[in-house]
Amino acid sequence: MDQQAVEQAVAGLPIQEVRYYPQVGSTNDVAARWAEAGANDLALVIADEQTAGRGRGGRRWFTPSGAALALSLVLRPRAWETHGALTRFTGLGALAVCEALEHSYGLNPAIKWPNDVLLEGRKLAGVLAEGHWLGDTIQALILGIGINIAPQAVPPDELLNFPATCLETALGRPVDRLVVLRAILQALVRARLALASPAFIHAWEARLAYQGSPVQAFTPTGEVVTGQILGLTVEGYLRLQAVSGELLTLKAGDARLGCISVRGQ
């Protein structure tokens, strides 16, 4: 992978500018600095290796050289896109990964709400959406996506808090990272057109993992609620019916979700 190869891979897509790095701390940080310096909507940062990649809740995200896709898009949310909630952008990233993997490779990924992409119950990809605000106005939203492509990208056991897999293992053959990159960006640009519509929430809901199974939601106060997933609110929050019958709405920043049989983090 290099700057030219990435530019070729995204040719014809509405990606404004591309910055490729052989190694960075976190592509989300590089994209945030670029956004502050004036990067346009859909500017792309991509790295071969991250030394300080991070996931939700400050968890470490493993990105060794040559084995993964680590990318961040600078998005400049338009007024109509922020009517619901910015949570939708996390869904946008996860949905784009799912749709790309389905269309390009015939896979059937699911979303462990809000941001994990699973293949047969194992984590393949994660999404980290970070907003940058001036007062109450969003200046930029950095949408980071990390995908395990080759087996070396699957974190060592001591870093694993959930079973993981990679695309090459799922397909049983080598995969070109740049083909995956193009498919994801294409899916993302298309899905974003519907971001503010009910159809977007329905598409996200249809991909939710653990539907019909008992799940546990871990709340920030340490409370564990057991229940069943009912669906999503218009904002992209999770609707859950607790075993007590109580109806709960969980915000992405507030809750972690686990299937009872595969207790996640």
Ligand code: BTN
């Ligand atoms: C998660 O699973 O909690 C989200 C993981 C997001 C990882 C991606 S890799 C590209 C971008 N840069 C980062 O440091 N994180 C995101």
